[in-house]
Amino acid sequence: MGYSIGQVSKKTGLTTHTLRYYEKEGLLPFVKKSGSGLRVFTDVDLGWLSMIECLKESGMPLKGIKQYIDWYQEGDSTLGKRLDMFKKQKENLEAEMQKLQKHLARINYKIKLYEKAVKIGSFEKAQADAELTRIRKELF
Amino acid sequence: MGYSIGQVSKKTGLTTHTLRYYEKEGLLPFVKKSGSGLRVFTDVDLGWLSMIECLKESGMPLKGIKQYIDWYQEGDSTLGKRLDMFKKQKENLEAEMQKLQKHLARINYKIKLYEKAVKIGSFEKAQADAELTRIRKELF
């Protein structure tokens, strides 16, 4: 019930290079090797890779993720540190999402503006449009 | 009615190094120079810097932003391309935000788990808790 590095690559979308790189960086200390030196991934390992993806895409650098994994390996004495880390990550992520929300509103305005501009063939004239001027004022 | 690079650095939070780098990369073609060669930023330039920040934080690489600025400089013949770019960026951003939403749910679960774990002093036992097991099942 184990997977080769190639199989894990297909499952996760990470290249075999990246998986080895993650291991070298200390992110996969739990992955075992077969007698002849081949990596053998388990479903538990896939779970860890999924958590790594979650934290990475949430904006945590690989070093931060490694720290978390190191704490996990240390056992229950680091429970508080791990809790703090997740709380901080939640703060970061919520702040990030609010920022993205604002950026999205701005991009939506740009889409309206350019739809009008394309329709009338002029950026200048589209910008002078009453409704777009109203939205723009609302936005800033 | 103009700002020095240092003033713009304070206003935007970007270092003077970064501002010069952006210019070198073609992101600030509208910034003028004084007779003696000093950069003079205007409020219009600050507006562009704000748009650059918006696109960058929305996940667009500097090259993509440069492309947009180049199109802008080309005039109304590129209106369609710019509209497409913003539409695509909207798609990307909405997909990104949905992903972050999922990651946030997972992190919230982890916070609950670790709060319980800290309380009882054991990760294993916290994981076995009925409510946490329920939430975990909901999550995957």
Place this chain on the structure above:
DNA sequence: AAACATTTTAGAGATAACTCTAAGTCGAAA
């Protein structure tokens, strides 16, 4: 005018996160 802060350029260096290469080993299929 002297002193000192700010800006200029070209180019080198740093950092994170991959990405690839080479030379060899392993394992499944014909």
Place this chain on the structure above:
DNA sequence: TTTCGACTTAGAGTTATCTCTAAAATGTTT
């Protein structure tokens, strides 16, 4: 048993985005 694709390691190379340095010019303050 040969063949061939997948795997191994160590280490070099790449990309994006800064970040810094040095030496000279400019701007500001006293």
